[in-house]
Amino acid sequence: MRNLDIRFVLFIVGVGTHLSVVQGNMISVDWDQVDRLLEEFRRVNEVPGVALAVVDSSGDQTGAKGYGVSDREENRPMDNSTRFLIASISKSFTAVISCRVLSLHFPELGESVLDTPIARLVPGFNLTLIDRYRTEQTTFRDLLSHRTCLNSYGIGVTAGAYKSRADRLYRYRYIGEKCAFRSGFEYSNPMVILAGEIIAHIVGVPFENLAMELLTELGMIDSLIVTPSENYETLERMSRGYYRNLDGQLAKMNASVYNSHSGAASGGIISTSADMARYLHFHLNKGLLDGQQIVPTEVMEWVYRASNSVPFPGLPYNDVIQGDFGYGLALDLGLFGNLFRVGHVGDLSPFTSRMTFYPEVGLGLFTAINGPGPLPATSDHLHLHNQLTQLILDGVQPSTSRLHKNSCSEHKSIVPKSVRDHEGHHQRIQSEALVGVYGHPYEGDVHVSIGPGGGLELQYGIWGYGSLLETDETNVYEIEWRGDIVAIFLAYSGGPPLPSILWDFNTPDTLTYEDPDGRIEYRRNATIETYPEIPWSPDSCLH
Structure with missing residues (x-):
């Protein structure tokens, strides 16, 4: 893609920013300043509880902790073992699992397995999409980097309209076209779910089993997969979720709503900040964790390779140019100053989260909140991660004056x-x-x-x-x-x-x-x- 090459040029030249590059394991975390920043973030956004993980690739500066409460009614404090829905960050697990399975089952193809039409690679799955061309030509790279250009807009998922998992999967064949095949970036939960189902078909076990297998290998001992039957009101150490009711007051979400997000592929993983610290180590060391190469380095590289392009916004932050220029396999690819940035957001509101890591300097960040839902761009997870990045790498004092209160009056009712x-x-x-x-x-x-x-x-x-x-x-x-x-x-x-x-x-x-x-x-x-x-x-x- 022509635009993708342009964005790689932007990455190479560093877009003329002021953020220095830290060489080696020289990351230093001033936890007093980090604590003040997180408490200010919580106050400005009126967030009940925040989970945080900060890691470097060596493990010398790993910290995972919580702020505020996970349960307002019981006044239960947030800590590094509190469980959250990490929502679409789950997609990155699906990408890792997919690449590992494909590399094992089709070793002769190498990375080209991602570009081989699924209809030819796995004919027994009988992939069917809205038109013949997509049906016969769609690849795993298309599914995992949102290149099918199928329109996933709708209310059916929100309403819980599907009678069963099989009903939901069958209906994906009728998702209409939003743009020409491979002509752009059209975020699609259904396509990532399909990728997981096809991988499960190849191995012969449910995708949830593959996800739990990876979580176990990573030592993410408190992480789980959302199921249709689990009682999330009583699940041990599960955070409550809080939204703003019609009176503008924080209210507890009925946890049975989470059951409809069952399945791990697109957004169904529950984790903790301690476990996510391990996941960040896994990525920063390209598949290596605790001395074990869980996924081969060359296979992990497939995940980070730019597979789709997005318009580079070039938005300044404290005189640093930052923004995403592309998308790998279920991961955003971007820049923060002259640093290559990888990450993803998660939103199963009221739970929202973000994972960010900088491979060049070995810094990884994760935050999650239990309400009240999406935050303004002036004080959201990305803004917080930018502040943490500058604070940790350059010692820049975060400016709280740029944080704006999440006011309900900002939301406007619009008649179509x-x-x-x-x-x-x-x-x-x-x-x-x-x-x-x-x-x-x-x-x-x-x-x-x-x-x-x-x-x-x-x-x-x-x-x-x-x-x-x-x-x-x-x-x-x-x-x-x-x-x-x-x-x-x-x-x-x-x-x-x-x-x-x-x-x-x-x-x-x-x-x-x-x-x-x-x-x-x-x-x-x-x-x-x-x-x-x-x-x-x-x-x-x-x-």
């Missing part, structure tokens, strides 16, 4: 423009005529019924239910959500108000979902059984 500007006159459709099942091949089924009070009710998956309320526009309804989905939406938006969501029945036999980010059309009685198993014509062109 496509509905607000809706023109034309429609005859009002009686409520009884709107009752039925409306399906989408990827997003699942929406059930509309008449409630006990005579009004329209909507049921969407496990979590999505509420009352449909008429708006000023004919046959367009807003929803009054009830139950845990209210907390889910508030957690992901960082607090009130709830996102504006409208449901439009004006197109015959169609229910159109609209929010500020887009729209989804559900067809009456179009359940998954009504769609062709192969979503493209057998005689369609390859190109």
